[in-house]
Amino acid sequence: DAGVTQSPTHLIKTRGQQVTLRCSPKSGHDTVSWYQQALGQGPQFIFQYYEEEERQRGNFPDRFSGHQFPNYSSELNVNALLLGDSALYLCASSPGQGTREQYFGPGTRLTVT
C-alpha cells in the first residue's frame, strides 16, 4: 500500500518565478492538506482540499494556491517566489475531511535563490 507521494524531491527556483508541487494521497484517502516547514521549525498549515475545493486556509498570501483533481491528487502553486519561500513543503492526506489522523509525505525541498 503506497503512502503519500510527492514530486519533485528537490527544486531550485529563482526569485520571482513560479513553482508547482505535486502530491498523491495515500490509497483510500480523499483529503489533502499542505504544510510549509521552514528549517528548524514545525510545519505550518497552508490549506486543505476536499472534494476538489479549498476548505480551509492558513495565514498564507494569495501567491499560494492549489488544486485537487478528481483522483484526489493535488497541486500546490506558488507565484512570484520570494527568498523566504525556501522550505520543505509537505503534503498530508487523510480519509475524510473530518478525520483526525493526517499522514505526511516525504516533502519537496524548495530552494529559492
Added chain:
Amino acid sequence: QQQVKQSPQSLIVQKGGISIINCAYENTAFDYFPWYQQFPGKGPALLIAIRPDVSEKKEGRFTISFNKSAKQFSLHIMDSQPGDSATYFCAARGGGGSQGNLIFGKGTKLSVKP
C-alpha cells in the same frame, strides 16, 4: 491562542533512559493531540495521538500523558534507543471549523547516546 509551546528544544538521553517532551496549549477548542517523529530529510510520521477526554495513552514504549485542566500534554519514551534519535513534534487540531488545521510545536531534537 493558536500556539502550541513545546519544550525542551533539544534533549540528550542515555540508551535505556526515559525521554520526556512537554507541550502546552491555550485554545480549549483543540480536539486532538498527535505526536510526530521526523528523521532528517523525511516527512513527519504519526507516532501516537490522544483525545482530550483521555488522560493517558500507551503504545509500546511511547506514552502520552494529558492534563486537560493544566492544558498540557507530554510524550514519554521508555527504554530510549539510539534509533529513537529524531526530531519530535507535538501538534493540536483546531476544533469546529478548523478541523483540517494541525498546529505544530517547534520541535524537540532528541539524541539517544549508546
